[in-house]
Amino acid sequence: MCLTVIPVLPHRRPHMRLAGALSVLLLAAVTPVLAGPAAAPAGAASTYLCGGYSGCASRGMGSGGYAQNSGTMYWRMYSGHNCTNYVAYRVIQAGGPKTRPWSGNGNATNWGRELADITDSRPAVGAVAWWKRGTSGGSSGHVAWVEEVVSATEIVVSEDSWGGDFDWRRITKTGSSWPDGFIHLVDKTVENVTAPTVIGNAQVGAALGVSTGSWTPSPRRFAFQWYADGQPIDGATRRRLPIGPELAGTTVGVRVTARKPGHTAGAANAVLDGTVDRGDLVPAAAPVVDGDTVLGQDLVATPGGWSPTPEISVWRWKADGVNITGQTQPRLRLTEELLGKSISVVHVVRRDGYRRGTAFGEQSLGPVVAGVVEFGSEPTVRGRRWLGKAVAVSGGETTPADATTAVTWLRDGEPIPGANARRYEPTAQDVGRALSVRMAATKESWRGALRTVDVGTVSTKADVRAKAAGRSRAAVVVVRATAAGLGRLSGPVTVRIGRNVVEGELVDGAAKVRVEGLAPGTRRVLVKTTGTDAVRQGRTAFQVRVKR
Numbered sequence: 191m192c193l194t195v196i197p198v199l200p201h202r203r204p205h206m207r208l209a210g211a212l213s214v215l216l217l218a219a220v221t222p223v224l225a226g227p228a229a230a231p232a233g234a235a236s237t238y239l240c241g242g243y244s245g246c247a248s249r250g251m252g253s254g255g256y257a258q259n260s261g262t263m264y265w266r267m268y269s270g271h272n273c274t275n276y277v278a279y280r281v282i283q284a285g286g287p288k289t290r291p292w293s294g295n296g297n298a299t300n301w302g303r304e305l306a307d308i309t310d311s312r313p314a315v316g317a318v319a320w321w322k323r324g325t326s327g328g329s330s331g332h333v334a335w336v337e338e339v340v341s342a343t344e345i346v347v348s349e350d351s352w353g354g355d356f357d358w359r360r361i362t363k364t365g366s367s368w369p370d371g372f373i374h375l376v377d378k379t380v381e382n383v384t385a386p387t388v389i390g391n392a393q394v395g396a397a398l399g400v401s402t403g404s405w406t407p408s409p410r411r412f413a414f415q416w417y418a419d420g421q422p423i424d425g426a427t428r429r430r431l432p433i434g435p436e437l438a439g440t441t442v443g444v445r446v447t448a449r450k451p452g453h454t455a456g457a458a459n460a461v462l463d464g465t466v467d468r469g470d471l472v473p474a475a476a477p478v479v480d481g482d483t484v485l486g487q488d489l490v491a492t493p494g495g496w497s498p499t500p501e502i503s504v505w506r507w508k509a510d511g512v513n514i515t516g517q518t519q520p521r522l523r524l525t526e527e528l529l530g531k532s533i534s535v536v537h538v539v540r541r542d543g544y545r546r547g548t549a550f551g552e553q554s555l556g557p558v559v560a561g562v563v564e565f566g567s568e569p570t571v572r573g574r575r576w577l578g579k580a581v582a583v584s585g586g587e588t589t590p591a592d593a594t595t596a597v598t599w600l601r602d603g604e605p606i607p608g609a610n611a612r613r614y615e616p617t618a619q620d621v622g623r624a625l626s627v628r629m630a631a632t633k634e635s636w637r638g639a640l641r642t643v644d645v646g647t648v649s650t651k652a653d654v655r656a657k658a659a660g661r662s663r664a665a666v667v668v669v670r671a672t673a674a675g676l677g678r679l680s681g682p683v684t685v686r687i688g689r690n691v692v693e694g695e696l697v698d699g700a701a702k703v704r705v706e707g708l709a710p711g712t713r714r715v716l717v718k719t720t721g722t723d724a725v726r727q728g729r730t731a732f733q734v735r736v737k738r
Contacts, residue, residue: 235365239346239358246348251358253348254280254335260350265290268352274298276350277318277333284316284376291375299323299331302371309371313339314454316377319347319361319369326367336372339454380456381406386446388462394469394543395498398431400444400460409448409456417443435543437466471547472497477537483524483556484637491520491535496547500539508534524558529635532556559637563593569629571643576726577650577674580615583643586629593633600626600642620648621675622724650674652728656685656717660735663708667734669694669701669717673725686716687734708736 240246243257256279260270264282267275274296282288290296292304302309302320309320319334321327334349343363350356361367383404390398402412416426418440423431431442443461475494481487491505507517509531514522522533534554539547566587573581586595599609601623606614616625625645632638656669665687671679678699685692685703694703696719712735721727 235363236359236361236367239360241355241357243356246356246358251337251348253350253356254283256280256350257356265296267296271350271354271356272352273333273350274301276356277335280335281318281375286376297323297330298333299327301331301333301373305373305375308374310374311371312374313342313345313369313372314374314377314379315339315452316454318373318375319345320371320373322370325370327370333373334369336377377454378407378452379454380409380448380450382448382456382458385458386444386460388442388444388460392433392442392462392464393467394433394435394438396433396469398433398442398444398462400429400446402446402448403458403460405448405456407450407453410450413447413449413455415445415447417445433466433469435469435541438468438543439465441465469498469541469544471500471539471541471544473537473547473549476552477535477549479533479535479551479555481555482562483533483558484562485524485526485529485558485560487524489522489524489533489535489555491522491537491551493537494549496539496549498541498544500541500547502540504538506536506538508536528558529560530557533558560635561590561633562637563631563633563639564589565631565639565641569627569641569643571627571645575616575625575646575648577616577618577621577648580613581625581645582613583627583629584612586631586641588631588639590633590636593631593636593638595629595631598628598630600628616648618650618675621650621673623648647723649722649724649726650676651726652679652719652721654717654719654728654730656715656730656732658715658732658734660737661704662737663710664704664706665708665713665715665734665736667703667705667715667717669696669703670699671696671701671719671728672699673728676725679719679725681722682720684718684720686718687713710736710738712736 240249240251243253246252256276259279263269264275265278267278269275299322301318302322313336315336315338317336319336321332323329323331334347336345337348337358338346340346344360346358346360348358383406386403387401388398389401390396392398400414414427414429416423416431418437441462443459445457445459447455447457449455473494473496477494478492479489481489504518505520507514507522509528532554533556535551537549566589567585569583569586571581571583573579575581583597588595597610597612599606599614601620625648626642627645628640628642630638630640650673652671652673654669654671656667658665658667667685669683671683673679680696680698683694683696683701685694685705687705687708690705690707692703692705694701712733714731715734716729716731718729719727
């Protein structure tokens with residue numbers, strides 16, 4: 191049982207003998223008052239976790255220092271193993287009053303009545319668990335120290351008892367061992383200051399998180415429980431919630447529980463604005479279609495990939511933009527009704543909790559043809575690509591033979607107006623330009639064939655004119671050079687007189703070169719320009735009389 195000491199003052203009687211008065215006072219001072227059961231209350235709904243000061247301490251379940259201070263009386267309670275003395279000690283150590291905060295009987299059954307204004311049914315860490323007499327508290331009631339609040343229906347307490355021993359036990363509300371109340375003398379709760387908020391994209395396939403808000407005092411750790419439409423989501427106890435398809439259309443919230451040793455956990459809720467949206471099926475790339483748009487051939491579509499992977503996949507083939515009835519597979523056989531039409535494909539996919547996904551082929555194919563014209567022999571070009579000299583294309587026979595061929599001559603890749611015969615004579619406009627010829631073979635409802643033959647750069651010959659004036663053992667040579675289609679030339683020019691060679695430079699079609707060290711007399715002069723792709727080398731020769 192739990193005991194308390196209640197001092198009783200003696201009546202003042204003038205004729206009482208001193209010895210008798212002292213005896214009465216001593217008797218009142220030591221007469222025990224029952225304050226709790228002989229053993230800690232127990233029942234089917236409580237489980238002992240440890241026993242004895244040292245036994246509990248070895249398991250990390252201490253007495254808050256009472257084991258070393260149990261010989262002292264607190265709040266005028268009997269020392270030693272006693273529930274009221276133990277709890278009074280814990281209250282004082284937690285910063286509570288050092289003297290009993292009421293007068294009169296200190297039996298455990300009176301605690302909740304005397305402190306009714308701070309007694310309720312809410313368990314809290316650091317609160318006093320209180321039992322009235324006549325229930326699980328025995329004949330004098332019982333008190334214990336709340337060490338942990340697991341939930342609103344489960345607590346862990348430490349306690350001591352008269353004639354018994356110190357222990358820790360777990361109590362649930364399912365039986366008769368649940369306290370009659372909880373006295374909040376010194377218990378502390380983690381309080382929410384700024385509410386938590388749900389963050390992230392509320393869409394299937396994405397994830398939500400939660401900012402924990404602010405609390406006082408600062409928690410040591412947090413616990414989370416996510417909810418959908420007010421119901422807890424199994425296993426969703428982490429800070430991050432991956433959003434699965436089953437959450438589409440629901441309102442999601444989270445309960446954040448903040449914990450700190452020695453404090454009752456605090457909790458606050460955060461609820462998502464609106465409901466979870468369906469996710470998006472995202473194509474990694476456009477579908478690819480392989481095959482030739484020729485009558486009787488198959489086209490085969492390959493998806494470009496999706497994230498996440500679809501559960502249902504359907505193909506829609508189109509001819510000139512209109513759905514082809516009954517064609518929902520990735521393979522399409524090209525039939526006669528598709529002749530002349532362009533073919534395209536759309537990949538449509540579905541997955542639970544996601545919006546329908548659609549991916550279009552990169553481009554339409556076709557039109558569908560009955561066959562393909564082929565060249566039986568490749569076209570070839572004969573002739574020199576010189577200004578004023580004709581070139582001609584030959585060959586290019588086709589299969590089928592009744593295909594029509596057409597020739598187009600090209601200048602720098604562009605058609606030359608009117609140049610559509612097999613023979614072509616380059617003009618001044620072609621000089622220095624790339625000449626080629628294109629041959630096209632066509633047949634109605636067939637795919638045509640096309641060949642292009644490169645001829646090369648059209649060139650012209652330089653027209654070089656020069657004259658020389660003799661000097662003493664020297665000659666001065668004046669050179670002028672032009673080319674049809676290009677006009678005045680610029681570039682290197684070489685003058686040779688005998689063994690003497692001098693390099694000059696044509697600028698805007700003219701150059702002046704002086705050759706020194708010549709022997710007197712008549713000497714041969716040879717003038718040459720440097721050839722290029724556009725201008726062939728030009729030359730001229732004549733004589734000059736060198737003076738003494």
